[in-house]
Amino acid sequence: MTYDMGTGFSPVATFNAPLREVPQDPMPAADRRWNNVVGAVEYYVRHGVRPDKLVLGTPFYGRGFRVREAGPDHGLYQPCESAFWVDGYDEVQRLRATPGWTEHWHPVARSPWLYNAxxxxxxxxxxxxSIGIxxxxxxxxxxxxxxxxxxATTTRGTAC
Known part of the structure; x- marks a missing residue:
């Protein structure tokens, strides 16, 4: 499973499935090392699982956070007050087309995100x-x- 890296239990708005470790992520470094796609795969390989036995999971839904303040970095790593789901790529496309939403790309996480200040x-x-990557x-x-x-098959929550 290489998604749900950032959830409603995360104290900050973060990526659901970052490709690589992002040094600016405020998560403790020991945890951050494995809390990404590459880190998760390497964890299993390091512990004896052959790569040809692993299947990489990609989320086809969005993970949303309402941040406490409209701060820097377009919401990324800002303290959050609640979490929400975005059901699939069609809903993401609807948000992208709605005034007030801007799309961003992180060069290390190799992931997009939307932000509405x-x-x-x-x-x-x-x-x-990002799926192709x-x-x-x-x-x-x-x-x-x-x-x-x-x-559609995932339990929802609103903690933060």
Missing amino acids: AERKFVSYENPR RARYAKDRGLRGTFMWNS
């Missing part, structure tokens, strides 16, 4: 670009393959 809402999701990583690393997870 007026509503203080941050949404982490995957798009065709993860599929290429799985192939290059010799993993068995990839799979996707849709939020």
Whole structure:
């Protein structure tokens, strides 16, 4: 499972499935090391699981956070007050087309996010670009393959 790295239990708005460790993430370094796609795969390989036995999961839903203040970095790593779901890529596209939402890309996490400063809402999701990067990583690393997870089968929560 290489998603749900940032959840409603995260104290800050963060990525659902960052590709790599982001040094600016306020999570303790010992935890941050494994809390990303590459880190999760390497954890299992380091503990004896062959890469060809691993399948990389990609979320096909968005993870949203309402941040306490409209601070710097377009909501990223800002303290949050609640969490919410974005059900699938169609809803992400609807948000992208709604005035007030801006799209951003993180060069290390290799993930997009949306931010609405007026509503203080941050949404982490995957798009065709980030999904392609993860599929290429799985192939290059010799993993068995990839799979996707849709939020329709996932329990929802609002903690933060």
